[in-house]
Amino acid sequence: MSLPKTEQTPDDPKRLPLARRRRAQRLLLPLTADEREAFLDDIAQRTSPSIDFYLFSLLAGLILSLGVWIDAPPLLVLGALLAPTLTPLIGIALGTISGSMRFFGRSLIGLFVASLLVLLTSTVTGYMAASWNPPTLTQAYFHTQIAWDHFLVLAVGSILTTVSIVRTRRRAAVASVALAYELYVPLAAAGFGLGSGIPHLWPDGLVLFCIHLAWAAILGTLTLLVLGFRPLTIFGYTAGGVLAIIGIIMVIGLGGAGAAVGGQVALPTPSPTATSPPTETPTPSPTVTASRTPVPPTVTLPATLTASLTLPPSDTPVPSPTPVYAVVSAPEEYGGAIMRDGPSFANRAITSILNGTLIEVLSAIPTQADDVAWLNIKLPDGPEGWMLQSAITIATPEPNW
Numbered sequence: 170m171s172l173p174k175t176e177q178t179p180d181d182p183k184r185l186p187l188a189r190r191r192r193a194q195r196l197l198l199p200l201t202a203d204e205r206e207a208f209l210d211d212i213a214q215r216t217s218p219s220i221d222f223y224l225f226s227l228l229a230g231l232i233l234s235l236g237v238w239i240d241a242p243p244l245l246v247l248g249a250l251l252a253p254t255l256t257p258l259i260g261i262a263l264g265t266i267s268g269s270m271r272f273f274g275r276s277l278i279g280l281f282v283a284s285l286l287v288l289l290t291s292t293v294t295g296y297m298a299a300s301w302n303p304p305t306l307t308q309a310y311f312h313t314q315i316a317w318d319h320f321l322v323l324a325v326g327s328i329l330t331t332v333s334i335v336r337t338r339r340r341a342a343v344a345s346v347a348l349a350y351e352l353y354v355p356l357a358a359a360g361f362g363l364g365s366g367i368p369h370l371w372p373d374g375l376v377l378f379c380i381h382l383a384w385a386a387i388l389g390t391l392t393l394l395v396l397g398f399r400p401l402t403i404f405g406y407t408a409g410g411v412l413a414i415i416g417i418i419m420v421i422g423l424g425g426a427g428a429a430v431g432g433q434v435a436l437p438t439p440s441p442t443a444t445s446p447p448t449e450t451p452t453p454s455p456t457v458t459a460s461r462t463p464v465p466p467t468v469t470l471p472a473t474l475t476a477s478l479t480l481p482p483s484d485t486p487v488p489s490p491t492p493v494y495a496v497v498s499a500p501e502e503y504g505g506a507i508m509r510d511g512p513s514f515a516n517r518a519i520t521s522i523l524n525g526t527l528i529e530v531l532s533a534i535p536t537q538a539d540d541v542a543w544l545n546i547k548l549p550d551g552p553e554g555w556m557l558q559s560a561i562t563i564a565t566p567e568p569n570w
Contacts, residue, residue, distance in 0.1 A: 238295075313358050313359070
């Protein structure tokens with residue numbers, strides 16, 4: 170006579186011993202296999218990216234790139250508020266510790282696509298802003314440097330987001346905003362630097378984004394371990410070990426990386442560099458210019474000067490002629506005059522000079538061309554050209570026009 174087979178049923182949590190019951194309450198997953206599978210399916214659905222996730226990431230990238238462009242911190246906060254909940258980041262941690270390569274890869278690809286949208290949007294904005302001479306970009310440089318307070322905000326956001334998703338079955342909006350701010354803002358600054366050609370923003374912002382991403386994934390995995398989740402497959406142990414090694418490397422190299430990034434990034438406010446004045450080297454034949462000394466200097470030879478140091482007659486300094494200065498005085502409706510590279514309207518225009526600008530007249534005799542008189546002039550900063558005589562008022566008594 171054969172005994173009927175009995176169907177095994179899971180233990181009733183109410184009948185468990187007190188110590189085991191407390192341990193079961195601390196566990197992240199339910200005790201039974203069916204409940205565990207249903208729990209993982211529910212987490213997988215809630216952490217999988219959707220179309221709205223990508224659309225809001227694109228919108229956040231646009232707002233963040235505008236905030237970087239005009240150096241406005243409120244726009245950076247608004248971009249982080251409009252960013253979607255970064256559930257794929259928690260999916261990466263959960264896929265790592267659960268051993269599901271499919272879940273891990275799907276979450277990683279989803280986060281990569283959203284980050285790529287932010288990067289492309291900020292790159293296009295930076296390319297558009299390249300021709301408008303962007304301002305000091307204080308916020309952009311600040312958010313591409315390694316700082317302990319950013320890591321603190323990122324740690325709080327990663328831990329609270331993980332706990333809220335897998336424990337309370339709801340999303341923590343404030344914690345996710347902290348994650349989006351610390352991940353998307355450096356990425357937007359990197360894309361803006363790539364599009365505008367501003368040095369250091371592109372590599373530093375991208376490196377900081379990767380460091381923040383690895384730090385958030387490590388903290389999410391550690392949070393799951395504290396909540397009672399244990400790796401179920403060899404992939405979970407391997408991936409967890411890899412993340413631990415990455416974390417150790419980050420901690421060891423954090424000081425060196427911070428010094429490297431901080432040394433490359435200059436202060437956002439441009440400051441003039443102090444340059445020493447050119448040193449005057451003595452020459453055997455001194456020349457006298459009217460701009461430095463209007464009267465030729467007299468050289469007093471000491472009594473012990475030998476005949477070999479006597480200046481030859483050919484080295485006698487000859488004073489240069491007194492330069493003629495004038496000011497631009499075109500009709501008021503024009504506001505200035507145009508300097509060309511030749512005495513004709515057909516010649517190329519070099520630049521426009523405002524009324525009242527002091528210029529030097531190089532030719533005392535005007536050149537006639539196109540039925541008007543032209544003068545060869547020189548600007549204070551060096552360029553030479555030709556200008557209408559009627560647009561110039563002489564400032565010195567010569568020549569006699």
